[in-house]
Amino acid sequence: MAASSYDLVVVGGGPGGYVAAIRASQLGFKTAVVEREHMGGICLNWGCIPTKALLRISEINHLLHDLDKYGFSAKEVSFDTAKIVKYSRDTAKKLTSGVQHLMKKNKIDVIDGHAKLAGKGKLSVEKDGKHVQDLTAQHIILATGARARTLPNVEPDGDVVWTYKEAMVPKKMPKSLLVIGSGAIGMEFASFYNDMGVDVTVVEVMDRVLPVEDPEISDFARKSFEKKGITIHTGAKVTGVETGKNGARATVETGKGETQTLDVENVVLAVGIVGNSENIGLENTGVQVEKNHIVVDEWQRTGEPGVYAIGDVVGPPWLAHKASHEGVTCVEKIAGVNDVHPVDTENVPACTYCRPQVASVGLTEEGAKARGHSVKVGRFPYQANGKALALGEAEGMVKTVFDEATGALLGAHMIGAEVTELIQGYGIARTLESTETELMHTIFPHPTLSEMMHESVLDAFGRPIHV
Incomplete structure (x- = not known):
C-alpha cells in the first residue's frame, strides 16, 4: 500500500x-x-x-x-x-x-x-x-x-443515442447520423462519419457552426462542410428524440419556427461538458x-x-x-x-481536427473591436500557396488581427490543412508580445504552408507579395 x-x-x-x-x-x-x-x-x-x-x-x-x-x-x-x-x-x-x-x-x-x-x-x-x-x-x-452534458429531452442510451464515448467505438458504421452541437467535438465527429460515407446532419442552437471561432472562419467552415455533403441547421434545436428498432426519429425546431422530423440510425450528443x-x-x-x-x-x-x-x-x-x-x-x-x-x-490555442482543420489563438476581429481596438486585418488564401497546391489541399485561409496603433498581434484564425500544427507559431508570437515588425522580419521557409502566416501579416499592413 x-x-x-x-x-x-x-x-x-x-x-x-x-x-x-x-x-x-x-x-x-x-x-x-x-x-x-x-x-x-x-x-x-x-x-x-x-x-x-x-x-x-x-x-x-x-x-x-x-x-x-x-x-x-x-x-x-x-x-x-x-x-x-x-x-x-x-x-x-x-x-x-x-x-x-x-x-x-x-x-x-x-x-x-x-x-x-x-x-x-x-x-x-x-x-x-x-x-x-x-x-x-x-x-x-x-x-x-x-x-x-446531456439534454433533458435527449437522453443517451448507449445504443441509438450516443455520447462521445459510444461514437468512438461503433459496432458498425451507421448509414445516417444526427450530431447535436457544432462545437469542436460535434464537428470532429461529423467530419469523421461524413468521410466514412455516412449521411450526416448537424443541428446547432447558435446562429453558426463552431460558434466560438471568428465568424469569417465559421462561415468558411460551413460552406466547406456543406460542399462535402453535411446537412447543417443553425439557429435550431432538437426538441425530442424517439428511439426504436431502426434508429431514432428526431424532432427539430428550425430557426424559422418550423418543425421537421428526421429519421436517422444514430444520434450523437455534443452539447458541451x-x-x-x-x-x-x-x-x-x-x-x-x-x-x-x-x-x-x-x-x-x-x-x-x-x-x-x-x-x-x-x-x-x-x-x-x-x-x-x-x-x-x-x-x-x-x-x-x-x-x-x-x-x-487568451493565449491558449484552440484546435478542431475536422476536415478542413480549424485553429485559433487570441481575439476574434469582433472581439478586438468590442474592446475598443482599431484593427488591421490580414488574410491569405490557401489557393495562393505553392505547398498547399502541391498537397492538393487548396481550401483554406489564414486571418490575422492586429492593433492598428501598436502593431500588437491580437488574434490569429486559420482554416485548412494542418492549421492545428501551424497555430503554435502565432501562439509563440503572442507569448513574446510580438508586433507586426518581428513577424514581418521573420524568414519563413519555402515551400511551406507556414508562408501563408507571413503573407497574412504582410496583408494586414498593405504589403502582401503573393496575392
Whole structure:
C-alpha cells in the first residue's frame, strides 16, 4: 500500500493532474495521484488521442476515394469497422501505459480509487464503495475533469443515442447520423462519419457552426462542410428524440419556427461538458461551485486554504493543454518558483481536427473591436500557396488581427490543412508580445504552408507579395 502522508496529492490523473504531479515531483514534493479509472484521463483514453486516430483513418478513406486526382486508381476499396475501432483503442492504450511509466520514473504514488475531501488537508479514498485509504497532504489539487452534458429531452442510451464515448467505438458504421452541437467535438465527429460515407446532419442552437471561432472562419467552415455533403441547421434545436428498432426519429425546431422530423440510425450528443464537482467532498468547505465548475483565482486557488483546482473542472476553455499549463503554474506558485505567471486563457490555442482543420489563438476581429481596438486585418488564401497546391489541399485561409496603433498581434484564425500544427507559431508570437515588425522580419521557409502566416501579416499592413 502507498504511503498515507504527502506534501501534495492530485485528485485525477488526466492531462492536468498527471502533469501537475510530475512538476511537483521535480520540485521535490512527495507526491501522489488518486485516479478512479485510468491514467491519462478522458483525453488520452476517450478524447483527444483516440479521436485523432479515427480522424486520421477517415482522412485516409477520403484520399482513397479521391485517388484519381493524384493519378492513381483502386478498385473495391473497403474498410473493417472493428479494425478501425481497434486501431483507435490501441493508440490510446500506448499513451496510457506511457503515463504510468512517467509516474514510476518520477517516483509518484498512484492510488486506485475515488477521493473525497475529508477535513483540512485530508482525503478519503474509496474503491467500489469500500474504503481503501486515508491520505493527508499540505496541498491538494482537484483535477477531476468533466463529463458530457446531456439534454433533458435527449437522453443517451448507449445504443441509438450516443455520447462521445459510444461514437468512438461503433459496432458498425451507421448509414445516417444526427450530431447535436457544432462545437469542436460535434464537428470532429461529423467530419469523421461524413468521410466514412455516412449521411450526416448537424443541428446547432447558435446562429453558426463552431460558434466560438471568428465568424469569417465559421462561415468558411460551413460552406466547406456543406460542399462535402453535411446537412447543417443553425439557429435550431432538437426538441425530442424517439428511439426504436431502426434508429431514432428526431424532432427539430428550425430557426424559422418550423418543425421537421428526421429519421436517422444514430444520434450523437455534443452539447458541451459539465465539470465533475459533485461527490468529492466540497460540502462544508470554502470551495465555491458555480454552474458545476469550481471557482478559482489566477493561481488556481479555491476558497479553501490548501485546496486548488485545475483543468476542465474549473471551466473553459476545456482543453488538455490548458489543463496541463494550469497544473504546472499551480505547482510552481505553491513552490515559490520565480517568474511564474498566471495562465492567460487568451493565449491558449484552440484546435478542431475536422476536415478542413480549424485553429485559433487570441481575439476574434469582433472581439478586438468590442474592446475598443482599431484593427488591421490580414488574410491569405490557401489557393495562393505553392505547398498547399502541391498537397492538393487548396481550401483554406489564414486571418490575422492586429492593433492598428501598436502593431500588437491580437488574434490569429486559420482554416485548412494542418492549421492545428501551424497555430503554435502565432501562439509563440503572442507569448513574446510580438508586433507586426518581428513577424514581418521573420524568414519563413519555402515551400511551406507556414508562408501563408507571413503573407497574412504582410496583408494586414498593405504589403502582401503573393496575392
